[in-house]
Amino acid sequence: MTVDYDDRYSYGKPQNSFHKTVNIPDVVVFPRSQDEVSKIVKSCNKHKVPIIPFAGATSLEGHTLSPNGGVCIDMSQMKNIKSLNLDDMDVVVEPGIGWMELNEYLEPYGLFFPLDPGPGATIGGMCATRCSGSLAVRYGTMRDNVINLKVVLANGDIIKTGSRARKSAAGYDLTRLMIGSEGTLGVITEVTLRLQKIPQHSVVAMCNFPTIKDAADVAIATMLSGIQVSRVELMDEVQVRAINLANTKNLPEVPTMMFEFIGTEAYAREQTLIVQKIASEHNGSDFVFAEDPEAKKELWKLRKEALWACFAMVPNSEAMITDVCVPLSRLAELISRSKQELGSSSLVCTVVAHAGDGNFHTFILFDPNQEEQRKEAERLNHFMVHTALAMEGTCTGEHGVGTGKMKYLEEELGIENLRTMERIKDALDPNNIMNPGKLIPPHVCL
Incomplete structure (x- = not known):
């Protein structure tokens, strides 16, 4: 257990999240067993003290903020x-x-x-x-x-x-x-x-495109072909530029697709050739693939560290990270419309996508000390969420709601859905101690 201010402050402001800290937990506890968690929760419920579960601190929508203070339960000791x-x-x-x-x-x-x-x-x-x-x-x-x-x-x-x-x-x-x-x-x-x-064999492929729409169209065509790819990732030219700067690479700074094919050696190669043909039909070029384990690991490392590459490109910045998802057939349209808006902004914005399932992300870089830049980042975020919702998509495909996406839930799900969620919440947590102020919009919690 700790009540040290600096320790508690670090728990109130998760890393790599643009959400502002409005409060911090009053105490942080480190249970080592399920029974200890139960005792902590039971005591908090008796005294109506808020609880904030905490572990890796990698969430991006303010899930672990402590707007009402309370007890932060750090689960990091329970890792058996x-x-x-x-x-x-x-x-x-x-x-x-x-x-x-x-x-x-x-x-x-x-x-x-x-x-x-x-x-x-x-x-x-x-x-x-x-x-x-x-x-x-x-x-x-x-x-x-x-x-x-x-x-x-x-x-x-x-x-x-x-x-x-x-x-x-x-x-x-x-x-x-x-x-x-x-x-x-x-x-x-x-x-x-x-x-x-673990797959018997895998092939990682990369291909370049003249426009982001061409790349998104290939993702859609690949999925419609029935090929069971294990990864379909898209990066725009700005993201590739950031990767080059951060890793001293010399990749062509154009929209880029990355694929992974798995199975037997023959099957994985067959899939690679089919997708190469699909890419060539959509203006794809420089199609390359890797089978060596170290080469494959290096290629995916570039994609997994995309956010850190952005920070290297724009030092001392924060990132507002969008996460929306649309039906696959609308992905190309969503990305094209978003790129127009992002390209006209004064902020540096990069696009990445889990393109195979219509999940689209943007890293919007801004100076946290410049309020106008923060407002512009929020405007762009708002634009992309509403664009996705207008396409029968969702405000978040994988990051979750936290505090950041609550304001979009009524438009996406409807008030009846939210009232049903609130009834479930009230039945299981009548004292509202479990991570209060998250997920369900405040105006529903009446």
């Missing part, structure tokens, strides 16, 4: 792997373990957990925000890869949301209810995850 069931291809873990640490443990067994959000993300936080990543186009999001949870509810009770069976028709699907609830319904203390075999 409780059991690995090889024959069932599942693993039971505590919430504080990172997905990268987990995959290091699994690699000798020929298994891996396929979701790959930002480095540092933990399994508990990934459940809470219903995250995904570049491999979601092949393996689905967090809701598709969690078999069962244990959760401490607001009154301190511990529930198990399911069994270890791969499917079940027994009762309400409380597992899916908790995934994406962002700490507003309970504290996750154990997770059973579905695992996958």
Whole structure:
């Protein structure tokens, strides 16, 4: 436990989030077991003290802010792997373990957990925000890869949301209810995850395009072709420029697509050739591919570190990071309209996308000391969210709601949906101690 001001302040302002700190937790606690979490929560409920679950601090929409003070429960000490069931291809873990640490443990067994959000993300936080990543186009999001949870509810009770069976028709699907609830319904203390075999062979390919629309059209055509790619990533010319500057590379500074194909060696190569043909039909050029493990790792490293490359390009800046998702057929239109708006802005903006499932991101770089720049970043963010909503999309494909996206939920989901969410929240957390001020807009909480 700590009450040190500097420590508490660091918990009130998560890293790489543009949201302003309005308060900090009154105390930070570090439970080491499920029973300790239950005791902490039960005491907080008795005294009506707010609780803020915390782990990797990689969330981007203000999920771990402490607007009402309270107790921050840092789950980072609970990172044990409780059991690995090889024959069932599942693993039971505590919430504080990172997905990268987990995959290091699994690699000798020929298994891996396929979701790959930002480095540092933990399994508990990934459940809470219903995250995904570049491999979601092949393996689905967090809701598709969690078999069962244990959760401490607001009154301190511990529930198990399911069994270890791969499917079940027994009762309400409380597992899916908790995934994406962002700490507003309970504290996750154990997770059973579905695992996958490490692919026998993979090929990573890159291709350049004259326009961002050409690149997006290739993503759509690739998915419509029926090829089961494992990654389809898009970067605009500004993002490639940032990568060149940060990594002393000399990549062509044009819209670029990255693909990954997996399977047997023959199948992966066959897929590569089919997509190469699709790309050539949409003005693609410089199609290159890699099969060497180190070369593939280096290519994906450039994409995974895209945000850090932006900060190297614009030092002392912050990033407002959009995250919207649309039906795949509207992706090219969304990106084209957004690029027009971004290109006319005074701010440096880069585009990246998990293009295979219509998930579109922009890094909008601004000086946090310049209020006009912050307002311009917010305007661009607002524009892209409303553009996505007008295309029957969502305000967030993978980052979650937190405090940053609450204002868009009524337009996207409707007031009846939000009132239903509030009734669930009120039933499970009548004292509103579980991460209050998040997910559900304040005007619904009456």
